[in-house]
Amino acid sequence: MRESLKNKQVRMQRIIEILYEIYPDSKCSLEHRSPFQLLISTMLSAQCTDDRVNLVTPKLFEHYPTAERMASAPVEHLAELVRSTGFFNNKAKNMSACAQTLLQEYGGEVPADLDALVKLPGVGRKTANVVLGTGFHIPGLVVDTHVIRIANLLEMTDQKDAVKIEMELQKIIDKEHWVMFTHLIIDHGRAVCIARRPQCHRCRLAEYCPSVLPEAAIKKQL
Numbered sequence: 001m002r003e004s005l006k007n008k009q010v011r012m013q014r015i016i017e018i019l020y021e022i023y024p025d026s027k028c029s030l031e032h033r034s035p036f037q038l039l040i041s042t043m044l045s046a047q048c049t050d051d052r053v054n055l056v057t058p059k060l061f062e063h064y065p066t067a068e069r070m071a072s073a074p075v076e077h078l079a080e081l082v083r084s085t086g087f088f089n090n091k092a093k094n095m096s097a098c099a100q101t102l103l104q105e106y107g108g109e110v111p112a113d114l115d116a117l118v119k120l121p122g123v124g125r126k127t128a129n130v131v132l133g134t135g136f137h138i139p140g141l142v143v144d145t146h147v148i149r150i151a152n153l154l155e156m157t158d159q160k161d162a163v164k165i166e167m168e169l170q171k172i173i174d175k176e177h178w179v180m181f182t183h184l185i186i187d188h189g190r191a192v193c194i195a196r197r198p199q200c201h202r203c204r205l206a207e208y209c210p211s212v213l214p215e216a217a218i219k220k221q222l
């Protein structure tokens, strides 16, 4: 039988409470000192780990801390600085174009507006929501690979498309938890509900998760 929206909301509320207990220090793991630096770090995190991004951004932002400075940077130098994050030529071109657009259209500031953000070169909906939520504390629900996978395991959605999942989760999760929800799920995806080997035997969400492994499989995990 299809679970009602009300039921999902109640179940999700309990899941979120538990996640807050398990990960009280959960936060965005990309280091940044301004919305601009968060925007660039998030762009760099495509197809790359946050840890790897955090290794390259100190030097990158030492040279180019603001949109104004990055707008006049040689693209080759940007590429060299972000080489280890992969797809570096594309990322460098996008960073340069994005910084130039910010300078020309927004006086070098990052706009705190979803529609404006997604029009910036190299900025997709996910990056825009990260910047809104973490950079400006405006509720934004970021749907990354962890959220897609775990929201499906929790049977909060059966969609695979990030935008459709975002719309569904917005109805299920209280707005005040939108930003933290993603951070909490990412922490849980890294620590317990690991892709292809979820540690159901030590998962505190098991009681609320329809995908918890059956007992025989859990015994194998032990």
Ligand code: SF4
Pocket (backbone or CB within 6 Å): 153, 154, 192, 193, 194, 198, 199, 200, 203, 204, 205, 206, 209, 210, 211, 212, 213
């Ligand atoms: S019970 Fe298993 S599948 Fe469900 S969230 Fe926990 S680790 Fe993931």
